[in-house]
Amino acid sequence: MREPPPLPDLPDLPEVLAGAHVVALPMVRRFRGVTVREALVVEGPLGWTEFSPFVEYDDEEAATWLAAAYDFGWGTDSSPQRSSIRVNATVPAVGAGDVASVLARYPGCRTAKVKVADPGQTLADDVARVAAVREVLGPEGRVRVDANGLWNVDEAEHAIRALEPYDLEYVEQPVATVEELAEVRRRVGRLGILIAADESVRKASDPLAVARAGAADVLIVKAQPLGGVARAAELAAEAGLPVVVSSALDTSIGLAMGAHLAAVLPELEFDCGLGTAALFAADVTAEPLLPQHGAIPVRRVAADPALLAAHAAPEERRRWWLERLERCHRLLAAAG
Structure with missing residues (x-):
């Protein structure tokens, strides 16, 4: 570490x-x-x-x-360059029949990140969940999936091919290591599906190794695990890859930190994973950073x-x- x-x-x-x-x-x-x-x-x-x-x-x-x-x-x-940040919906490893109710908590979000490879579930469960998300979002919606590094290389290739008909934006951390990421990226590159790295950035002794190895197309950056707004922004600049600012299951106070990080980046091509206050049944503030019109504001949050x-x-x-x-x-x- x-x-x-x-x-x-x-x-x-x-x-x-x-x-x-x-x-x-x-x-x-x-x-x-x-x-x-x-x-x-x-x-x-x-x-x-x-x-x-x-x-x-x-x-x-x-x-x-x-x-x-x-x-x-x-x-x-920090000196924010943006006043609001577009965010994605986050779909836990729920049954396909629950997808619509989950997405309803993210009004106006055009992108959904879907958890896959959940222990105890099957690829068929993942396919059904992603298919349901695609149906709710429609053809213009953006669908990304996150395996949290739980597949091996062969499983990842097989799963990505099974999910490819649903027009994936990217696959986040399909496998655990930088070397495995590079191999998966090589195998599925012809499908036009991007590979994103999360744990290989925030939990690595060298968070830039994944970029140097050509193992990912997109980096997921999180303010808390990377040491703060300035430090994470510096890493993003050094990596030279498109980034998605995401949360680490933060309260709205931590989400405000992430929003400030997203707001200082010179380019923000993808919707960010900062809408996760919708996953909470309670928060520390009476004015949580819940998605509205597909975005959250860039502001500090006071605890109640x-x-x-x-x-x-x-x-x-x-x-x-x-x-x-x-x-x-x-x-x-x-x-x-």
């Missing part, structure tokens, strides 16, 4: 711990095995910010997410004290998150 990015001035740790709120937000549907999303939010001088690495991540990886939180709350404010209290995590989980933040803070201090 790469070293966490150093920050010139870390905020005062006791101050951060004293102001931190840990929430447990229920999801509308299970998404990647998650039914309740835990997150830590805190207000810095620039506004509210978020620290929400997934619970299974180790401290070294999580420290990069903390660097992003500090940058957004205590760093230098009543909602923070209503969705406060149990005390043992709160302690777990505060201890995790403290360990990650010390890693950033050592890196600096």
Whole structure:
């Protein structure tokens, strides 16, 4: 794992711990095995910010997410070039009969990202789900699929060929490694389907390796896992590939960070994966960043004290998150 990015001035740790709120937000549907999303939010001088690495991540990886939180709350404010960001709908691994109700939560979205390769499901399930999405969106809609690296190369080729009739925009992380991505891209290139890399960017010791290897046509960039708005924008510029800014199942505070990242990029060819507040049954703000007319605004989000209290995590989980933040803070201090 790469070293966490150093920050010139870390905020005062006791101050951060004293102001931190840990929430447990229920999801509308299970998404990647998650039914309740835990997150830590805190207000810095620039506004509210978020620290929400997934619970299974180790401290070294999580420290990069903390660097992003500090940058957004205590760093230098960005200068957005856009006031709104077009976003895609996100379709979990639901049955085909549930697709229409899922897409209804994303008014005006012209693009849908569909989860495939979910453990316990079959390719036939994936095909039926993608077919249902295509039917709802119509021929002008854009359909992309995300396998989260769960296929091997042969499975990926077979699945992509089975899904090809539904006019895919791209396939996100069909396989796990950069070498496998390059092989899948070679095999399906003649179909005109693009390959996008997500985990091979945000979880890699060298996030630019996938671009240098010619293993992807599109990079998925996420503000928290890449260390913040400025750091992620710099990586996107160095990669020299089209990018899609996406969320990491953030609250609306974390989505605001992603929207600021999307807003500073000079080019934004694809709709972004920042409409995921629609996956939550509750949020930390009374004005969540829900998609409207296919887009979300670029603005900071303030937490609502009543909602923070209503969705406060149990005390043992709160302690777990505060201890995790403290360990990650010390890693950033050592890196600096």
